[in-house]
Amino acid sequence: MPQFKPIRPSRVSDxxxxxxxxxxxxxxxxxxxxxxxxxxxxxEFEVSRVAVREAFRKLENSGFICIRHGATGGAFVQExxxxxxxxxxxxxxxxxxxxxxxxxxxxxxxxxxxxxLAAQHLTAENADRLGKALEEEEKPSQSMEEDxxxxxxxxxxxxxxxxxxxxxxxxRALMEVTRRVVLAGAPDFNFIHPAGMHRPVVExxxxxxxxxxxxxxxxxxxxxGKTLIEGEKAFRDKQxxxxxxx
Amino acid sequence: MPQFKPIRPSRVSDxxxxxxxxxxxxxxxxxxxxxxxxxxxxxEFEVSRVAVREAFRKLENSGFICIRHGATGGAFVQExxxxxxxxxxxxxxxxxxxxxxxxxxxxxxxxxxxxxLAAQHLTAENADRLGKALEEEEKPSQSMEEDxxxxxxxxxxxxxxxxxxxxxxxxRALMEVTRRVVLAGAPDFNFIHPAGMHRPVVExxxxxxxxxxxxxxxxxxxxxGKTLIEGEKAFRDKQxxxxxxx
DNA sequence: AGTTCAATAATGGTAGAACCATTATTCCAT
DNA sequence: ATGGAATAATGGTTCTACCATTATTGAACT
Numbered sequence: 069m070p071q072f073k074p075i076r077p078s079r080v081s082d083x084x085x086x087x088x089x090x091x092x093x094x095x096x097x098x099x100x101x102x103x104x105x106x107x108x109x110x111x112e113f114e115v116s117r118v119a120v121r122e123a124f125r126k127l128e129n130s131g132f133i134c135i136r137h138g139a140t141g142g143a144f145v146q147e148x149x150x151x152x153x154x155x156x157x158x159x160x161x162x163x164x165x166x167x168x169x170x171x172x173x174x175x176x177x178x179x180x181x182x183x184x185l186a187a188q189h190l191t192a193e194n195a196d197r198l199g200k201a202l203e204e205e206e207k208p209s210q211s212m213e214e215d216x217x218x219x220x221x222x223x224x225x226x227x228x229x230x231x232x233x234x235x236x237x238x239x240r241a242l243m244e245v246t247r248r249v250v251l252a253g254a255p256d257f258n259f260i261h262p263a264g265m266h267r268p269v270v271e272x273x274x275x276x277x278x279x280x281x282x283x284x285x286x287x288x289x290x291x292x293g294k295t296l297i298e299g300e301k302a303f304r305d306k307q308x309x310x311x312x313x314x
Numbered sequence: 315m316p317q318f319k320p321i322r323p324s325r326v327s328d329x330x331x332x333x334x335x336x337x338x339x340x341x342x343x344x345x346x347x348x349x350x351x352x353x354x355x356x357x358e359f360e361v362s363r364v365a366v367r368e369a370f371r372k373l374e375n376s377g378f379i380c381i382r383h384g385a386t387g388g389a390f391v392q393e394x395x396x397x398x399x400x401x402x403x404x405x406x407x408x409x410x411x412x413x414x415x416x417x418x419x420x421x422x423x424x425x426x427x428x429x430x431l432a433a434q435h436l437t438a439e440n441a442d443r444l445g446k447a448l449e450e451e452e453k454p455s456q457s458m459e460e461d462x463x464x465x466x467x468x469x470x471x472x473x474x475x476x477x478x479x480x481x482x483x484x485x486r487a488l489m490e491v492t493r494r495v496v497l498a499g500a501p502d503f504n505f506i507h508p509a510g511m512h513r514p515v516v517e518x519x520x521x522x523x524x525x526x527x528x529x530x531x532x533x534x535x536x537x538x539g540k541t542l543i544e545g546e547k548a549f550r551d552k553q554x555x556x557x558x559x560x
Numbered sequence: 561a562g563t564t565c566a567a568t569a570a571t572g573g574t575a576g577a578a579c580c581a582t583t584a585t586t587c588c589a590t
Numbered sequence: 591a592t593g594g595a596a597t598a599a600t601g602g603t604t605c606t607a608c609c610a611t612t613a614t615t616g617a618a619c620t
Contacts, residue, residue: 080574081371093408094553105600116575118364121601125327125371130402138583139599148409153402156376162339163394170478181423232416307340325602351571362604367572384612385570 185230
């Protein structure tokens with residue numbers, strides 16, 4: 069018996085999505101470029117404006133284009149970023165498809181490697197950024213938001229330094245989940261993640277000592293990770309009733 | 315001066331997205347449940363049907379709902395899966411925002427850990443699955459698709475066994491990218507990934523020897539990784555002109 | 561009784577037109 | 591120069607009508 073494939077009548081809007089998507093991924097439509105107006109595209113594809121709009125919603129949702137209103141507005145091709153990936157990841161966490169416990173395991177394995185790579189790729193400029201970030205995070209903060217922002221920035225800089233964009237997106241995702249849990253649960257972030265926690269890591273990286281950097285990061289991940297795991301239950305309880313997603 | 319926040323008039327469809335999304339994430343709308351029809355929802359929200367449809371396109375694109383046509387059709391709440399995350403990841407690879415080289419680094423760090431965890435969580439049932447998968451992959455295959463499918467399944471089973479859903483989604487993403495590169499570039503997958511390559515890994519896992527499993531996987535990742543890195547250039551060249559994305 | 565097939569109704573899919581809202585540009589009055 | 595109205599282009603929204611798909615119903619015919 070021959071292998072038949074399922075027949076699924078495709079939507080017009082999906083055809084539009086595919087053509088535009090291919091154009092972008094193949095490089096024919098470059099970032100920054102402006103697509104024709106909805107009305108013109110509808111004419112070109114010989115479909116209704118609704119179909120074009122639905123296609124735009126999907127492409128927008130995937131981060132391929134962004135839409136601006138008004139004259140000189142329209143759909144502009146975007147450089148694909150990691151932001152949407154991070155957000156889908158957060159969604160999975162919110163939907164309880166992944167736990168802090170699991171992320172802890174991932175973090176414990178990957179963050180030391182990131183620190184190690186950062187130490188190996190140390191440049192004068194990054195040394196400067198890292199030093200300043202460490203200074204910043206040891207100052208008292210006015211709000212928890214600000215405190216979290218400062219204390220995550222060391223992680224972000226290390227992730228950038230390691231020159232592996234996967235590790236970069238991983239750290240972004242981990243930090244975003246962390247941020248949410250902390251904001252929902254912790255009364256005082258500076259208490260559970262006191263200033264100076266990153267100092268041994270940063271010092272090892274600045275010294276170009278990859279092994280020591282990895283070990284220092286490992287200890288930090290263990291220390292802070294335990295606190296965070298405890299925080300998850302409070303977070304889940306708090307989230308189960310009230311709404312307001314992102 | 316007080317900190318003003320930027321004013322962005324929101325779209326009606328985005329409001330609809332947010333309300334439905336919150337309903338799903340908070341658990342008020344459970345998986346399998348059917349949303350009201352487009353016409354009814356439009357009335358409830360006091361917006362047009364188009365607005366509801368655009369919202370549906372976004373929610374569909376993010377994997378929150380799926381739409382069925384015909385009588386008894388409508389929008390059904392979906393259990394959130396890792397599929398969309400995997401696809402966005404593949405998109406980033408296709409857009410050259412991430413390279414095989416980088417993924418190799420990630421794989422080299424994580425897959426040994428996965429193998430190690432799998433060995434630690436060995437059960438009779440999984441031992442059986444693993445053994446059968448190994449047998450399967452050592453049979454000759456009729457097509458490259460089939461060959462790839464069989465040879466990735468060991469990785470999938472190990473990822474499931476390790477009981478960390480992040481590692482699971484990581485492996486899925488890595489395998490999907492691998493699949494594409496191989497399909498585009500390799501004349502004979504069985505040549506670059508001969509049967510039996512996984513045998514040392516599987517044997518170590520079945521023996522419950524975590525350290526040996528990790529080491530065997532590390533060697534496998536190095537061996538196959540080098541081949542794949544060479545395959546990337548061929549893939550990029552081939553992809554740059556013709557279209558047909560997924 | 562069982563089978564087949566046509567009619568029906570509910571639902572999503574598509575189209576077109578009209579109008580509103582936002583924004584850059586232009587031009588005019590001050 | 592500055593401020594502000596008019597203009598035009600574009601996305602945002604709504605409405606209406608109709609097409610396409612599918613489950614159900616019930617009649618007609620074995």
